[in-house]
Amino acid sequence: MIARVATFFVKLIVGFVALSLAVTILYKFVPIPVTATMLMDENGITKDWESLADIDPNLVRAVIAAEDGKFCTHDGFDREAIETAIRRNAEGGRIRGGSTISQQTAKNVFLWQGGGFARKGVEAWFTLLIEQVWGKRRIMEVYLNVAETGIGTYGAEAGARRYFNKSAADLSPLEAARMAAALPLPKQRSVTNPSGWLQRHGNTISARIGVVSRDGLDACVYQ
Template identity: 65%
Template sequence: MLKPSRPTASHGPAFRLGWFLGRLIVWFLALSVGLVLIYRFVPPPVTVTMLADPSGFSKDWTSLGEIDRNMVDAAIAGEDAKFCLHNGFDPVAIEKAFVRNRQGGRIRGGSTISQQTAKNVFLWQGGGYLRKGLEAWFTLLIETLWGKRRIMEVYLNVAETGIGTYGVEAGAQRYYNKPALHLSPVEAARIAAAFPQPKVRAVNGATGFTRRHGNAIAARIGTVRGAALDGCVYR
């Protein structure tokens, strides 16, 4: 079988550009798949979001077995009730967010926990079509190569839980002076309530919307467990 020749001076600019882009795509695919496979077994050491945080960052990687089930169920109740049911994307939530955002006001997302994990681990914060496209690619990869339990484990270790605080273990220690293994439903719910806006939503002394949202999440924890909406994490 003949191999594609490298571009030479005799090739036109279109050929040289196509050859370069083809190589770039192959390298990107190989590196992205390789990195996802590594992080299936190895904790991500740091993320772009952590490095870019002007307040610095505090984190403490903790295996899922050392995180209270209340925290897992609070994350599902507050962020992604269909976590165990979808393949990484929730079309209904995305459509609702699109409609709300067209009406103006505060921009809301329809991202699943899988999408948030892909963004937090491999990409950067902010919008844009490039970031969204890469987020979709990495979401497909982690759904295929990690599975739900690993996605939840990584999410709860990289999600920002306060100013300069990343992961629920660091959050539990900061706010409650206890490990994430011993969080009560209310404590876990208040951490989950801060996930969308961790720099402005106070976990301790929460008031207004944050307090109400946290109470609502705490009330739904029993529903998540009773309906086995966390069944893909605890089998």
């Protein structure tokens, strides 16, 4: 009995590894058709896949500045940010995350929103996979196409059309910064008419776009 159960779990694990690797390889080359987050969105889905070449570099640099300054140098995990988040969360108050763009992409593509150690463990597995199989440029391309950018809106192109009535290929630094500032809470944060802290945050990100370019923090995307 114990042997049969052990065999079952071994086959289950091997099957999961094989399937996840196959899907990851497939998505290295084809657009992601839909995600669990999209399917569960009661507001519907508005999206339009664009290659990274058709997304303004201002947006790439804005999300690096806002979300993950070490994107080009870490292996998918920013251990310093994770340790800082754990320490601050233990102190109480607003819960803070330490997720990288790679981790967010793995979650958005393969999993679902919400917490839980089991989901975080699977997220880590997929993060390792996409770092090894896709590489940084593809991770950024997928992230900017599946991230929720507004109510029922997904991806850079749909977001740019929604907020600025223009293509994601033509975003100004400030427009890109405002989209990046809203990404953590796109249903709650205003992109076109930010005020207070959100406006200041967007302005800060806009200023940092030049730093990202100057210091080569986007080199893994545009090398």
